[in-house]
Amino acid sequence: MRLECRVNNQAVSVETAPMTRLIDLLREDLRLTGTKEGCGEGECGACTVLIDTKPACSCLVPAVQVQDAHVVTVEGLAKGEQLAAVQQAFLEFGGAQCGICTPGFLVMAQALLNEHPHPTREQVREALAGNLCRCTGYQKIVDAVENALAGAEHARQ
Amino acid sequence: MLASNAPVYTAKTLAQALQLRADHPEAVLLAGGTDVMVFLEADRLEAPAFLNLWGCEGLHGISEDGRKIGALCTWAELKEHPALPMALRACARTVGAAQIQARGTVGGNIANASPAGDSLPLWLAADARFTLQSLRGRREVAASDFFLGYRKTALAADEILVDIQLPVQKGELYYKKVGTRLAQAISKVVLGAYVHQEGGVVRELRVALGAVAPVPLRCRALEEALVGGPVRPELAALVHQDIRPIDDVRSSAHYRAKVAENILRTWLGSLRGC
Ligand SMILES: Cc1cc2nc3c(=O)[nH]c(=O)nc-3n(C[C@H](O)[C@H](O)[C@H](O)COP(=O)(O)OP(=O)(O)OC[C@H]3O[C@@H](n4cnc5c(N)ncnc54)[C@H](O)[C@@H]3O)c2cc1C
Ligand code: FES
Numbered sequence A: 001m002r003l004e005c006r007v008n009n010q011a012v013s014v015e016t017a018p019m020t021r022l023i024d025l026l027r028e029d030l031r032l033t034g035t036k037e038g039c040g041e042g043e044c045g046a047c048t049v050l051i052d053t054k055p056a057c058s059c060l061v062p063a064v065q066v067q068d069a070h071v072v073t074v075e076g077l078a079k080g081e082q083l084a085a086v087q088q089a090f091l092e093f094g095g096a097q098c099g100i101c102t103p104g105f106l107v108m109a110q111a112l113l114n115e116h117p118h119p120t121r122e123q124v125r126e127a128l129a130g131n132l133c134r135c136t137g138y139q140k141i142v143d144a145v146e147n148a149l150a151g152a153e154h155a156r157q
Numbered sequence B: 001m002l003a004s005n006a007p008v009y010t011a012k013t014l015a016q017a018l019q020l021r022a023d024h025p026e027a028v029l030l031a032g033g034t035d036v037m038v039f040l041e042a043d044r045l046e047a048p049a050f051l052n053l054w055g056c057e058g059l060h061g062i063s064e065d066g067r068k069i070g071a072l073c074t075w076a077e078l079k080e081h082p083a084l085p086m087a088l089r090a091c092a093r094t095v096g097a098a099q100i101q102a103r104g105t106v107g108g109n110i111a112n113a114s115p116a117g118d119s120l121p122l123w124l125a126a127d128a129r130f131t132l133q134s135l136r137g138r139r140e141v142a143a144s145d146f147f148l149g150y151r152k153t154a155l156a157a158d159e160i161l162v163d164i165q166l167p168v169q170k171g172e173l174y175y176k177k178v179g180t181r182l183a184q185a186i187s188k189v190v191l192g193a194y195v196h197q198e199g200g201v202v203r204e205l206r207v208a209l210g211a212v213a214p215v216p217l218r219c220r221a222l223e224e225a226l227v228g229g230p231v232r233p234e235l236a237a238l239v240h241q242d243i244r245p246i247d248d249v250r251s252s253a254h255y256r257a258k259v260a261e262n263i264l265r266t267w268l269g270s271l272r273g274c
């Protein structure tokens, strides 16, 4: 099929089998390798992307279901050289160690912050419950997300 | 890596969906895909073709009074809807995690008919009715008549689940899931229950359990013993007359039976004096 959609605000038109997993389309056809595959079955959240602003595991979405949709991957969070607030916060709070889970956490955290700019710790923990990390013990990630926008506002002042 | 070359038909409207369903009864329906894609990846599903319903008009939306839920509604939508019973919204919060809730649909959970499907006991407890439609027409099936066997439902090959209807309730719905952790856990035992009491007497009671038999089922012995009298938590052990738990990777039959009895006793205990 001819798939037409937008990825990180750019129009995309590619020939693909309709049941190709979105993660394979992103990584192999579009060479956006920021999105990682951990489990391939929806459990780990490493492959999280936004589809029309909603979080989804790209390992569970067939290409045909993003026809005409807007997909945002971790590559789409920064504005040029300017990191998104949540990325900056991960750096400051030490939210990444080996980094394999980080793209998924960043995208999921961005989805939360889009809806709740000042989430409670509970909201952060619930929103990130579908993302697994084997290194950090989660506390630093939760700290980063909880303080992401506070940090950004502080920096602007 | 999965790149099935099977054809995919996409329906934009319910009328198209019904026509495509009639023309291609062999096609596997695809809603949010959170069950189908996992089966495909694990090579556990033969799919000569797919019928993609994602985005199909006419299967969305929750009525303002919360009594009609479109089959394509996601758990994220249910979680937020103010008119739905709190128990149903609580259930929505326990399905997978945010990514799964944003994509997985109510209709997919029902049609998939996993014995551990989290919402299934609630539909039985609420006495919900499912609207099934094909080119031949529309029919309503009670939740208690829908689950026929292990992953076997009353859906005919040309039918689509269109919506779920909840009757007006005088009493309260209750939901309890027991899993390994809060998020992303398949239930070891899941309870959906409904009770209507008047002056300390149980007038109406429906107790349903999941993950304790090949199908979600009603605990009839317990219901019969309690209706018409006061709430008696000590009768929770009657649950063993109806359930048939098994040992599997998630849990043992013994554990499931014990937990089913315990969560029922706790719930019944909480009702006393209501
Ligand atoms: C990581 C992970 C965690 C999960 N956690 C839970 C959990 O905690 N609790 C739980 O209950 N489930 C859980 N699930 C299973 C799944 O997410 C749910 O069952 C979900 O509601 C399925 O909906 P879907 O739209 O994705 O279904 P799909 O995968 O699209 O479809 C499922 C089945 O239903 C059929 N179908 C879909 N829509 C219709 C329709 N309208 N009419 C007729 N047939 C239809 C399909 O053909 C298919 O057989 C989890 C899955 C994953 C991957
Ligand atoms: S790779 Fe998609 S959730 Fe793990």
Ligand code: FES
Binding pocket: A095, A096, A097, A098, A099, A100, A101, A102, A132, A133, A134, A135, A136
């Ligand atoms: S930083 Fe290594 S898995 Fe999270």
